[in-house]
Amino acid sequence: MSPREPISRPSSASVAERRLVNLAWAAVVALLAIGALLAARTEVVARRQEVRQVEVQADILAASVSAALAFDDRRAMQEYVDAFRVNHAVAGAAIYDAAGREVAAFQRDKAHAPPPSIKALRSSFSGRRVTVTRAVAEQGARLGTVYLETAPETWAMVLGRHSSLALLTVLAFLLLAMVTGAAAQLQERARLLAEANARLVDEMAARGKAEEALRQSQKMEALGQLTGGIAHDFNNLLQIVHGAFELIRRKPGDTAKVAAWSENGIAAAERGASLTRQLLAFSRSQKLELRPFVVSELIADMRELLARTLGPDIALEFELDDARAPVMSDRTQLELAVLNLAINARDAMPEGGRLTICTRIRQVEPGDPVLEPGEYVELSVADTGEGMSRDVIERAFDPFFTTKGVGKGTGLGLSQVYGVARQAGGTASITSTAGQGAVVTLLLRRAAAGATGEGAAEPAEPQPVLAPQGGRTVLVVDDEEAVRALASEILELLGYRVLTAGGGREALEILEAEAPDIMLFDYAMPEMNGAELAKLARARRPGVPIVFASGYADTAQVEAALGGEAVILRKPFNMETLAQTLGSLLARRADAGA
Amino acid sequence: MRARRAGMARWAALSAALVAGLAEGRAARADNLELAVKATYLYKLAPFVSWPAQAMGGPTAPLAICVQGADPFGAVLDRAVSGQAVAGHPLVVRRLARLGPGDGCQIAYVSGGPAQSQAQALQAVDGAPVLTVTDEARGAQAKGIVHLLLDGGKVRFSIDAGQADRNGVAISSKLLALAVAVKR
Numbered sequence: 001m002s003p004r005e006p007i008s009r010p011s012s013a014s015v016a017e018r019r020l021v022n023l024a025w026a027a028v029v030a031l032l033a034i035g036a037l038l039a040a041r042t043e044v045v046a047r048r049q050e051v052r053q054v055e056v057q058a059d060i061l062a063a064s065v066s067a068a069l070a071f072d073d074r075r076a077m078q079e080y081v082d083a084f085r086v087n088h089a090v091a092g093a094a095i096y097d098a099a100g101r102e103v104a105a106f107q108r109d110k111a112h113a114p115p116p117s118i119k120a121l122r123s124s125f126s127g128r129r130v131t132v133t134r135a136v137a138e139q140g141a142r143l144g145t146v147y148l149e150t151a152p153e154t155w156a157m158v159l160g161r162h163s164s165l166a167l168l169t170v171l172a173f174l175l176l177a178m179v180t181g182a183a184a185q186l187q188e189r190a191r192l193l194a195e196a197n198a199r200l201v202d203e204m205a206a207r208g209k210a211e212e213a214l215r216q217s218q219k220m221e222a223l224g225q226l227t228g229g230i231a232h233d234f235n236n237l238l239q240i241v242h243g244a245f246e247l248i249r250r251k252p253g254d255t256a257k258v259a260a261w262s263e264n265g266i267a268a269a270e271r272g273a274s275l276t277r278q279l280l281a282f283s284r285s286q287k288l289e290l291r292p293f294v295v296s297e298l299i300a301d302m303r304e305l306l307a308r309t310l311g312p313d314i315a316l317e318f319e320l321d322d323a324r325a326p327v328m329s330d331r332t333q334l335e336l337a338v339l340n341l342a343i344n345a346r347d348a349m350p351e352g353g354r355l356t357i358c359t360r361i362r363q364v365e366p367g368d369p370v371l372e373p374g375e376y377v378e379l380s381v382a383d384t385g386e387g388m389s390r391d392v393i394e395r396a397f398d399p400f401f402t403t404k405g406v407g408k409g410t411g412l413g414l415s416q417v418y419g420v421a422r423q424a425g426g427t428a429s430i431t432s433t434a435g436q437g438a439v440v441t442l443l444l445r446r447a448a449a450g451a452t453g454e455g456a457a458e459p460a461e462p463q464p465v466l467a468p469q470g471g472r473t474v475l476v477v478d479d480e481e482a483v484r485a486l487a488s489e490i491l492e493l494l495g496y497r498v499l500t501a502g503g504g505r506e507a508l509e510i511l512e513a514e515a516p517d518i519m520l521f522d523y524a525m526p527e528m529n530g531a532e533l534a535k536l537a538r539a540r541r542p543g544v545p546i547v548f549a550s551g552y553a554d555t556a557q558v559e560a561a562l563g564g565e566a567v568i569l570r571k572p573f574n575m576e577t578l579a580q581t582l583g584s585l586l587a588r589r590a591d592a593g594a
Numbered sequence: 595m596r597a598r599r600a601g602m603a604r605w606a607a608l609s610a611a612l613v614a615g616l617a618e619g620r621a622a623r624a625d626n627l628e629l630a631v632k633a634t635y636l637y638k639l640a641p642f643v644s645w646p647a648q649a650m651g652g653p654t655a656p657l658a659i660c661v662q663g664a665d666p667f668g669a670v671l672d673r674a675v676s677g678q679a680v681a682g683h684p685l686v687v688r689r690l691a692r693l694g695p696g697d698g699c700q701i702a703y704v705s706g707g708p709a710q711s712q713a714q715a716l717q718a719v720d721g722a723p724v725l726t727v728t729d730e731a732r733g734a735q736a737k738g739i740v741h742l743l744l745d746g747g748k749v750r751f752s753i754d755a756g757q758a759d760r761n762g763v764a765i766s767s768k769l770l771a772l773a774v775a776v777k778r
Contacts, residue, residue: 067768138641
């Protein structure tokens with residue numbers, strides 16, 4: 001596992017380099033051997049030539065001196081040998097008569113006197129000297145012998161003879177040295193690189209671990225903030241719901257007030273639901289329902305809500321385009337994003353101010369680091385509040401980051417805004433100068449589909465069915481009794497005949513006897529979950545539509561378990577949603593059956 | 595007094611005779627050495643001379659050194675020549691009273707004799723391929739192609755190149771270079 005391991009092994013590159021260096025050394029040895037052979041050959045040839053040259057000189061002497069030798073003309077003979085004085089290569093010369101006795105001689109240095117008598121003819125190269133004895137003959141008549149001896153060869157002459165070869169060898173060595181030097185340098189560089197790489201890998205691993213630890217601690221910190229903040233919000237909401245029900249219990253007869261109180265309670269519960277929806281959107285555990293819609297229309301629809309959220313001290317202005325360019329996003333999530341921005345703006349302007357919401361079409365050119373080129377819908381929300389510092393802007397989109405006090409904000413608002421923008425193929429950014437307000441800008445990628453309104457997107461959507469569904473039987477399965485009881489009450493109110501079961505086994509027993517028109521299963525149940533139950537139930541009552549209710553965080557996981565066809569009701573759901581879902585499924589079944 | 599004078603005279607005569615005798619002995623030895631040198635010269639000339647092919651008789655035919663007339667060498671010449679060969683031709687010595695062009699002599703030492711004078715002998719082989727040798731010591735008036743003489747106590751020679759040409763024998767320039775005089 002250690003990242004150092006693969007680097008400590010010799011790499012194939014270094015093996016190849018070593019091979020190269022070995023090759024270079026082999027070349028050196030071969031070069032030396034060849035050089036030595038060539039030098040030896042040169043030496044042998046040179047000596048042979050030298051001997052031959054001296055022999056030729058001796059032969060010339062022999063031919064010249066033959067008559068003088070024959071007629072014992074010593075003066076002439078002495079003249080002949082003395083002629084070699086001018087040739088400094090000759091150290092000694094001598095002439096011998098037919099009996100081998102010396103008759104004339106010349107010697108350059110006293111140490112090297114020609115031999116006083118000669119027996120045999122021979123040529124030799126020894127002690128750096130060439131010694132030659134040649135016969136003097138005329139017409140086959142042997143008249144005597146001549147002797148020639150050269151001066152010893154100087155080392156300079158020997159070196160001169162081998163200088164070109166030596167120069168070549170030296171040059172070859174220099175070349176080899178350069179090559180091997182370069183190879184060694186390369187090897188060294190490769191080794192340093194490998195070391196640096198090993199360090200980098202180590203550092204990256206260490207950094208990865210540190211980052212992981214940091215993320216973990218951030219998560220723990222966030223969880224702490226979350227429980228603190230959300231628990232506070234939930235308590236507030238529960239306080240409202242609790243208070244409303246208490247008032248209703250005390251004065252159930254006051255119909256007008258009961259209606260108002262229950263309205264308050266429902267509103268508080270819805271705020272709670274929206275809070276959890278925010279959380280789920282942030283965690284991306286909730287699958288977004290992406291549909292094309294027009295942003296300017298969505299903003300226009302939110303006018304009332306925004307005005308109420310901001311209160312009377314803040315002026316609300318709109319600058320909306322009329323391009324009707326659709327974006328592909330989750331309408332609810334974008335509404336929530338705008339609402340979050342509005343709430344943030346309101347909190348930033350406690351003394352009042354102005355909120356401006358603009359939409360326009362913007363072209364993104366190729367080369368943008370984040371966005372793909374094309375047309376985008378720009379949605380900007382600008383306030384005149386206290387603004388944000390650079391540090392705050394940098395962290396503003398981070399989840400759980402908030403400048404509000406504990407309990408006042410969850411730190412999820414802007415992070416949700418960012419999530420929506422990214423999911424719509426765009427991005428979000430903040431520009432602000434402290435004390436001069438802030439502008440949050442969302443860029444949402446323009447959808448390829450034509451502009452469609454909500455109604456146009458789902459033309460076949462059945463109208464809310466609140467009418468009593470006389471004679472229809474629904475099987476409700478939920479392990480939690482309170483939820484089961486509430487659901488059955490609501491369904492009975494809607495006119496359904498309701499069968500209830502506390503678990504999968506009980507539900508299957510009921511299905512033995514009863515044939516419901518539709519089934520409502522909780523997903524998360526002990527022993528047998530909704531998916532498993534659905535499989536067995538379909539085996540017994542095929543064709544009966546099943547609706548799953550799930551408050552489970554990961555809707556995608558539920559969908560994966562149930563298959564794409566599943567109809568999922570997200571908890572908490574209101575009566576209208578339940579009635580609409582069941583009603584449309586029954587209508588579709590009736591259409592299929594018809 | 596007279597007797598004493600006579601004794602002195604006898605001594606003187608004896609002494610003179612002794613000295614003369616010694617001188618004569620020395621002269622004889624010198625003559626012998628001179629003769630020996632001349633004898634070797636006779637055959638040593640051979641390698642430096644070329645004869646026309648028809649004069650040689652064949653590739654291994656003997657090369658004849660002839661002595662015409664009085665023979666001063668005797669056995670000395672025979673010993674010197676014994677076993678010698680020049681260009682495959684063994685050397686032989688022949689003694690003749692009369693020299694003629696048909697005698698097969700390549701080298702002829704002409705000293706003259708009662709049968710044929712030196713001049714006659716030379717005349718006899720004029721134009722024939724014979725290297726004629728004469729000797730100053732033999733009182734020669736006429737000279738052969740090679741004429742032996744004493745020069746500074748050493749035996750040297752002069753060469754008559756013109757006569758050699760007439761006789762059709764070619765003499766090596768090496769030999770000419772060694773001659774004390776060359777007559778063209």
